[in-house]
Amino acid sequence: xxxxxxxxxxxxxxxxxxxxxxxxxxxxxxxxxxxxxxxxxxxxxxxxxxxxxxxxxxxxxxxxxxxxxxxxxxxxxxxxxxxxxxxxxxxxxxxxxxxxxxxxxxxxxxxxxxxxxxxxxxxxxxxxxxxxxxxxxxxxxxxxxxxxxxxxxxxxxxxxxxxxxxxxxxxxxxxxxxxxxxxxxxxxxxxxxxxxxxxxxxxxxxxxxxxxxxxxxxxxxxxxxxxxxxxxxxxxxxxxxxxxxxxxxxxxxxxxxxxxxxxxxxxxxxxxxxxxxxxxxxxxxxxxxxxxxxxxxxxxxxxxxxxxxxxxxxxxxxxxxxxxxxxxxxxxxxxxxxxxxxxxxxxxxxxxxxxxxxxxxxxxxxxxxxxxxxxxxxxxxxxxxxxxxxxxxxxxxxxxxxxxxxxxxxxxxxxxxxxxxxxxxxxxxxxxxxxxxxxxxxxxxxxxxxxxxxxxxxxxxxxxxxxxxxxxxxxxxxxxxxxxx
Amino acid sequence: xxxxxxxxxxxxxxxxxxxxxxxxxxxxxxxxxxxxxxxxxxxxxxxxxxxxxxxxxxxxxxxxxxxxxxxxxxxxxxxxxxxxxxxxxxxxxxxxxxxxxxxxxxxxxxxxxxxxxxxxxxxxxxxxxxxxxxxxxxxxxxxxxxxxxxxxxxxxxxxxxxxxxxxxxxxxxxxxxxxxxxxxxxxxxxxxxxxxxxxxxxxxxxxxxxxxxxxxxxxxxxxxxxxxxxxxxxxxxxxxxxxxxxxxxxxxxxxxxxxxxxxxxxxxxxxxxxxxxxxxxxxxxxxxxxxxxxxxxxxxxxxxxxxxxxxxxxxxxxxxxxxxxxxxxxxxxxxxxxxxxxxxxxxxxxxxxxxxxxxxxxxxxxxxxxxxxxxxxxxxxxxxxxxxxxxxxxxxxxxxxxxxxxxxxxxxxxxxxxxxxxxxxxxxxxxxxxxxxxxxxxxxxxxxxxxxxxxxxxxxxxxxxxxxxxxxxxxxxxxxxxxxx
Numbered sequence: 001x002x003x004x005x006x007x008x009x010x011x012x013x014x015x016x017x018x019x020x021x022x023x024x025x026x027x028x029x030x031x032x033x034x035x036x037x038x039x040x041x042x043x044x045x046x047x048x049x050x051x052x053x054x055x056x057x058x059x060x061x062x063x064x065x066x067x068x069x070x071x072x073x074x075x076x077x078x079x080x081x082x083x084x085x086x087x088x089x090x091x092x093x094x095x096x097x098x099x100x101x102x103x104x105x106x107x108x109x110x111x112x113x114x115x116x117x118x119x120x121x122x123x124x125x126x127x128x129x130x131x132x133x134x135x136x137x138x139x140x141x142x143x144x145x146x147x148x149x150x151x152x153x154x155x156x157x158x159x160x161x162x163x164x165x166x167x168x169x170x171x172x173x174x175x176x177x178x179x180x181x182x183x184x185x186x187x188x189x190x191x192x193x194x195x196x197x198x199x200x201x202x203x204x205x206x207x208x209x210x211x212x213x214x215x216x217x218x219x220x221x222x223x224x225x226x227x228x229x230x231x232x233x234x235x236x237x238x239x240x241x242x243x244x245x246x247x248x249x250x251x252x253x254x255x256x257x258x259x260x261x262x263x264x265x266x267x268x269x270x271x272x273x274x275x276x277x278x279x280x281x282x283x284x285x286x287x288x289x290x291x292x293x294x295x296x297x298x299x300x301x302x303x304x305x306x307x308x309x310x311x312x313x314x315x316x317x318x319x320x321x322x323x324x325x326x327x328x329x330x331x332x333x334x335x336x337x338x339x340x341x342x343x344x345x346x347x348x349x350x351x352x353x354x355x356x357x358x359x360x361x362x363x364x365x366x367x368x369x370x371x372x373x374x375x376x377x378x379x380x381x382x383x384x385x386x387x388x389x390x391x392x393x394x395x396x397x398x399x400x401x402x403x404x405x406x407x408x409x410x411x412x413x414x415x416x417x418x419x420x421x422x423x424x425x426x427x428x429x430x431x432x433x434x435x436x437x438x439x440x441x442x443x444x445x446x447x448x449x450x451x452x453x454x455x456x457x458x459x460x461x462x463x464x465x466x467x468x469x470x471x472x473x474x475x476x477x478x479x480x481x482x483x484x485x
Numbered sequence: 486x487x488x489x490x491x492x493x494x495x496x497x498x499x500x501x502x503x504x505x506x507x508x509x510x511x512x513x514x515x516x517x518x519x520x521x522x523x524x525x526x527x528x529x530x531x532x533x534x535x536x537x538x539x540x541x542x543x544x545x546x547x548x549x550x551x552x553x554x555x556x557x558x559x560x561x562x563x564x565x566x567x568x569x570x571x572x573x574x575x576x577x578x579x580x581x582x583x584x585x586x587x588x589x590x591x592x593x594x595x596x597x598x599x600x601x602x603x604x605x606x607x608x609x610x611x612x613x614x615x616x617x618x619x620x621x622x623x624x625x626x627x628x629x630x631x632x633x634x635x636x637x638x639x640x641x642x643x644x645x646x647x648x649x650x651x652x653x654x655x656x657x658x659x660x661x662x663x664x665x666x667x668x669x670x671x672x673x674x675x676x677x678x679x680x681x682x683x684x685x686x687x688x689x690x691x692x693x694x695x696x697x698x699x700x701x702x703x704x705x706x707x708x709x710x711x712x713x714x715x716x717x718x719x720x721x722x723x724x725x726x727x728x729x730x731x732x733x734x735x736x737x738x739x740x741x742x743x744x745x746x747x748x749x750x751x752x753x754x755x756x757x758x759x760x761x762x763x764x765x766x767x768x769x770x771x772x773x774x775x776x777x778x779x780x781x782x783x784x785x786x787x788x789x790x791x792x793x794x795x796x797x798x799x800x801x802x803x804x805x806x807x808x809x810x811x812x813x814x815x816x817x818x819x820x821x822x823x824x825x826x827x828x829x830x831x832x833x834x835x836x837x838x839x840x841x842x843x844x845x846x847x848x849x850x851x852x853x854x855x856x857x858x859x860x861x862x863x864x865x866x867x868x869x870x871x872x873x874x875x876x877x878x879x880x881x882x883x884x885x886x887x888x889x890x891x892x893x894x895x896x897x898x899x900x901x902x903x904x905x906x907x908x909x910x911x912x913x914x915x916x917x918x919x920x921x922x923x924x925x926x927x928x929x930x931x932x933x934x935x936x937x938x939x940x941x942x943x944x945x946x947x948x949x950x951x952x953x954x955x956x957x958x959x960x961x962x963x964x965x966x967x968x969x970x
Contacts, residue, residue, distance in 0.1 A: 016531035019524065020505060023512060031516065032720060035702035039504065039717020042757065046501035050535065217520035232524020235517060272527065 003066025004076060007083055010060060012272040017051045019232050026229035026237055030221045045102070052098060056090040075269065078453045082274050089155070092141045097134075104134055105398040112396025119386040121367050128395055129363045132356050135400040139357060150357045153401030157281040158408070160455045163354060165468075166404050169411065170347045172470050174377060177344055177477070181330060181379070184340055184481040188327035195314050197242040200249045202312035204240060207250065207305060210434040211257055213238075218260075226252040230263035233271055247324060248336075250305055251296050258291035259284055261440065265448035275452040281402065282456050283447065285409025286416060290443070293339050293410065293476065294417040295436070297325050300428040319484075326480055330378050332387045339410075340477045341378060346407035348373040349392070353400050412460055414472035416447065419464040488551025489561060492568055495545060497757040502536045504717050511714035511722055515706045530587075537583060541575035560754065563938045567759050574640070577626045582619075589619055590883040597881025604871040606852050613880055614848045617841050620885040624842060635842045638886030642766040643893070645940045648839060650953075651889050654896065655832045657955050659862060662829055662962070666815060666864070669825055669966040673812035680799050682727040685734045687797035689725060692735070692790060695919040696742055698723075703745075711737040715748035718756055732809060733821075735790055736781050743776035744769055746925065750933035760937040766887065767941050768932065770894025771901060775928070778824050778895065778961065779902040780921070782810050785913040804969075811965055815863050817872045824895075825962045826863060831892035833858040834877070838885050897945055899957035901932065904949040 001009070021044065028040050064087060067080045108127040115124035136149050143152030154161045195203075208220060216234075223239040230236050238256040242249045262278050270276035278284045295301050302322035309316050328338045334345040352369055355361035361369055370389040371382045382388040394402055420442050421427060430438065446463040460468050486494070506529065513525050549572060552565045593612040600609035621634050628637030639646045680688075693705060701719075708724035715721050723741040727734045747763050755761035763769045780786050787807035794801050813823045819830040837854055840846035846854055855874040856867045867873040879887055905927050906912060915923065931948040945953050 012527070013531050013535075016528045020509065020528050020532065023528075024505065024508065027508060027512065031704065032716075033700060033702045033704060034719075036717055036720025039720055042497070043501045043505050043508075043717065046498050047505065050498075215518060217518045219516065219518060231517075232521050232528065234519075235521025235524055 002070070003063035004070060004072070004080070007060070007063040007067055008079065008273065010054065010057075010063070011079065011083065011274040014051060014055055014274070015272045015276060017047060017054075018277075019230075021047050021051070022229045023231050026227075026231070029223045029225075029227070030237075030239060041106075048102065052090070055086065056093075060087050061091075078275060079273050082452055085159070086274060088144075089142045092144075093138065097138060097141070101134055101138060101398060104130055108396045108398055109393060112390065112393060116386050116390040119384050119390070121385040121390060124390060124396065125363050128366075131395060131398045132363060132400075135398060136357050136359075139400070148358070150354055150401060153357065154404070155401075157402050157405055158456050159280065160457055161282075161404070166350060166408075169468070169470055170343075170350055170404075170407065173343055173407070173411075173473075174347050176470065176474055177340065178377060178379070180477060180481040181328065181341060184328035184477075185330065187481065187483050188329060189320070189323045192246050193316070193321070193324050194245050195247055195309065195316075197244055199309060199312040199314040200242050200247070203305065203308040203314075204249055204253045206308040206311060208238075208253060208257060210304075211436055212440075213257070220253075226256050228256045228259040228263075230260065230277075233264075233268065236260045236264055247321070251292050251325065254296040255288040255292040258288035261291075261443070262287040262448050265440070265444040266451040267449040270451040270453075273451075277451060279450065279452045279454060279459060280456045281405035282408035282412060283459060285405050286412035287409075287443070287447070289409045289413035290417055293413055295431065295439070297322075297339060298427070298431050301431040303432050304434050323484060328480055330380055332374065332378075332380060332382060333391060340480050343407040343410055343473075344377040346403050348377055349394075349403040350407070352389075353395065353403060357400055408456075408468075411468060411470055411473045412456075414476045415460065415464045415466070415468065416443075418472045418475070419446075487555070488548040489555060489557070489565070492545070492548045492552055493564065493758065495539065495542075495548070496564065496568065496759040499536060499540055499759070500757045500761060502532060502539075503762075504715075506532050506536070507714045508716050511712075511716070514708045514710075514712070515722075515724060526591075533587065537575070540571065541578075545572050546576075563760060564758050567937055570644070571759060573629075574627045578623065582623060582626070586619055586623060586883060589615055593881040593883055594878060597875065597878060601871050601875040604869050604875070606870040606875060609875060609881065610848050613851075616880060616883045617848060617885075620883060621842050621844075624885070633843070635839055635886060638842065639889070640886075642887050642890055643941050644765065645942055646767075646889070651835060651893075654953065654955055655828075655835055655889075655892065658828055658892070658896075658958075659832050661955065661959055662825065663862060663864070665962060665966040666813065666826060669813035669962075670815065672966065672968050673814060674805070674808045677731050678801070678806070678809050679730050680732055680794065680801075682729055684794060684797040684799040685727050685732070688790065688793040688799075689734055689738045691793040691796065693723075693738060693742060695789070696921055697925075698742070705738075711741050713741045713744040713748075715745065715762070718749075718753065721745045721749055732806070736777050736810060739781040740773040740777040743773035746776075746928070747772040747933050750925070750929040751936040752934040755936040755938075762936060764935065764937045764939060764944060765941045766890035767893035767897060768944060770890050771897035772894075772928070772932070774894045774898035775902055778898055780916065780924070782807075782824060783912070783916050786916040788917050789919050808969060813965055815865055817859065817863075817865060817867060818876060825965050828892040828895055828958075829862040831888050833862055834879075834888040835892070837874075838880065838888060842885055893941075893953075896953060896955055896958045897941075899961045900945065900949045900951070900953065901928075903957045903960070904931075 024040065024044055024047070028037070032040060060083070064080065064084055068084070072080060108131050111124050111127035115121065135153060139149030139152035141152070142155060143149055148163060150163050151161070154163070205220070213220065217236060219237040221237065221239045222241060224241060226240045228236070228238045238253065238260050240249050240253045240256065262284060266276055296305070299322045302325065303318040306316050306318040306321045309321065326339065328340045330341055331337055334342070337345050348370070351373065352361060352366065355369070356363070356366070367385050367389050374380050374382050374388070420439065424438050424442060427439065430436070447459065450459060454462065457468065509525065509529055509532070513522070517525060549565065549569055553569070557565060593616050596609050596612035600606065620638060624634030624637035626637070627640060628634055633648060635648050636646070639648070690705070698705065702721060704722040706722065706724045707726060709726065711725045713721070713723045723738065723745050725734050725738045725741065747769060751761055781790070784807045787810065788803040791801050791803040791806045794806065811824065813825045815826055816822055819827070822830050833855070836858065837846060837851065840854070841848070841851070852870050852874050859865050859867050859873070905924065909923050909927060912924065915921070932944065935944065939947065942953065
């Protein structure tokens with residue numbers, strides 16, 4: 001076998017191991033009996049170790065060198081280029097550091113959970129301190145020439161992003177969004193909708209069926225937090241959750257559908273290569289946000305959703321449903337934030353984690369900085385750390401550099417949607433009838449099929465003809481601050 | 486790390502990989518959307534290759550040699566002894582043969598399926614011929630000194646079994662069982678019970694709950710063929726199937742419960758070692774048969790089952806239910822055979838696969854030999870190969886030496902049950918009340934806790950105080966051929 005063949009065999013193996021890890025994760029959250037948790041963590045630990053060992057294997061370097069000296073076609077060049085990047089990054093992390101990061105992530109998450117329940121930041125502080133130091137060390141090692149440790153961390157989720165670019169985008173958003181909030185709150189309905197869970201379930205099933213979700217290659221289940229697992233071609237699994245008194249399940253099932261569709265529409269030729277999955281967290285999030293913000297929150301699609309709720313035994317005026325779905329109300333909690341204020345929660349976290357990793361903010365000063373940031377960005381007072389800096393699991397689990405993708409996803413979704421409507425024409429008429437095939441085809445062609453062949457920045461520029469900016473998102477949110485007819 | 490420590494780390498890894506393979510298999514049969522099948526076979530292939538590669542690893546030999554030179558406690562000695570055995574067997578199979586066996590198993594299974602649907606043995610014959618030759622080669626290589634190829638094959642399922650011992654046991658059964666059949670058929674009810682599926686489901690759930698099956702560490706699902714998966718400590722999953730017009734679901738859920746309980750009661754100290762699972766297929770089958778034949782088919786337990794059916798909306802006299810569950814009716818199909826004639830189906834398959842592997846029967850002569858055997862053992866005429874030699878998947882999938890465990894399980898179950906009642910006293914009173922804790926405790930102590938520390942023959946002799954024989958089983962079936970009050 002040639003170096004390229006061996007390399008491709010290994011990428012197939014690593015791709016299978018990732019799929020298996022995803023299946024174990026899905027099973028854990030959806031099917032596993034609770035007492036299976038300990039055995040599951042052993043199994044996941046073994047798979048992660050095997051994956052890491054085989055991704056940084058000495059031999060891979062030899063195969064890469066041989067492949068790089070060979071005449072390659074375009075696809076092979078991308079496979080080798082991305083394999084080189086992944087291998088170099090993996091090789092920069094010593095085994096002991098990788099093991100220490102894994103241990104600290106588990107222990108940090110446990111400390112975080114206990115601290116949040118006790119509303120006691122001091123209980124969490126030592127674990128967070130350790131995670132920040134480890135993240136700094138890890139980020140510094142994987143960063144490569146000319147990049148900062150924080151940019152090294154970003155590279156795990158969004159290769160090629162620069163901290164300055166994020167500062168610029170998020171700084172502009174932090175200026176532009178807050179002035180819209182008071183007016184948007186005044187335009188929002190005072191009451192939530194009290195849709196029974198059974199009606200929500202039927203409406204979600206009916207809506208997803210219209211988008212092409214069928215039992216032959218999809219599962220739709222319930223879990224404590226909605227998520228999507230792509231186990232392999234022809235095996236996509238989304239989850240949602242239901243609670244009385246809101247329509248979150250409608251928004252979140254469209255959100256997860258966006259993640260799922262991305263993975264399903266990647267070029268089949270990339271299956272079991274190192275290119276056969278979504279290219280970055282921000283592009284992934286742009287796909288979920290596109291279906292959540294620009295389809296589910298579209299007034300025309302709201303007519304269809306109202307029809308589904310009606311058929312499910314909950315008659316409602318389309319305008320009332322739509323008003324609820326685009327309603328704005330400031331909140332202390334990120335995961336329940338509306339479409340307008342959501343990015344403000346992310347900007348806060350980006351500012352703080354950047355300052356932590358760069359050493360400009362101490363762990364001890366974090367709760368105060370959090371309260372100050374919430375005051376500045378949202379105009380709210382934080383009554384407790386449980387509702388403040390202890391609300392998210394990410395830092396406890398050692399994830400730094402992940403948060404920006406949530407807000408970037410909102411920006412990219414808006415920019416893609418404008419490009420799509422520019423080319424296909426306004427979508428209202430189609431959405432009213434539930435016709436989404438042109439949208440799916442456009443996304444498949446411009447975004448999905450590339451897999452990891454294009455990184456975030458290049459993908460956005462090619463698909464939309466312009467560099468990433470906040471403009472399209474601002475045009476999406478400005479109407480939320482205008483009285484509706 | 487010492488050789489022993491490295492060895493134990495590797496056995497932990499291999500044990501995790503086996504659990505993961507089992508989870509993927511469970512998911513495929515219970516949860517997976519059908520179009521995920523191709524990706525799943527890739528994932529399972531990758532795991533099998535990794536497992537095989539790491540089980541026959543050169544380094545393992547070095548660690549073993551070092552460990553064998555060390556002062557070891559009793560448990561460590563067993564770990565090293567069984568690891569040596571497994572490694573030696575794995576090393577005797579060249580990579581190319583292992584790969585060819587895997588390919589032939591997949592292709593043979595496909596050919597078998599097509600041939601069975603077409604009722605065309607000739608379509609299957611070339612694949613079977615290839616599987617027989619490969620089995621002979623594989624068996625010869627793994628057999629070790631003084632053993633035949635068929636005994637080498639047996640070793641994968643039941644280490645230490647000898648073909649002569651099987652000939653002796655099965656020969657005695659082939660003489661003793663057929664004379665009982667006509668009388669047993671005369672004593673059996675003429676009609677099956679028409680229990681609605683919904684009532685069966687409620688009765689199965691109620692019965693399993695009495696045996697300790699709860700949601701914190703069990704799952705009970707539906708699949709096309711009932712099976713049990715042990716994913717890890719605290720995570721046991723049984724399946725059953727339901728069809729109108731029979732009570733198979735009651736028998737099969739007790740059967741699967743027996744498999745599950747065995748794995749659950751293995752000494753926790755053996756978790757993630759190479760000893761931490763059931764020791765052989767025949768002991769495993771003895772555990773399922775014990776709960777199926779000696780609990781579910783016990784008249785006293787039948788009273789409890791009738792009560793569950795009654796509570797599930799299907800009132801029935803306990804004696805009528807019991808008569809149905811112990812009814813005998815010869816059939817051409819192994820999987821629907823009753824407690825008395827089931828071993829006759831296995832004896833036929835043992836005789837034929839032994840003759841195939843030993844070269845005393847050609848593939849071309851198999852259908853005729855099958856018909857002759859069914860005539861001799863069951864007194865039935867085989868109208869088609871689909872109802873004859875094409876009915877089981879095993880040979881198509883390359884499994885030779887597996888069938889005997891099904892009949893051995895019946896014999897061992899009967900012998901264990903007699904020993905248990907000798908020590909604990911008759912179980913009727915307890916079973917009538919659903920009290921099974923003493924049975925569970927006795928099985929845990931005498932059978933389950935050992936895991937792979939004892940092989941089949943030694944385990945049976947220690948637990949029952951006698952070598953394996955057909956006597957206890959004959960005492961179990963003889964009453965089936967006597968008129969019931």
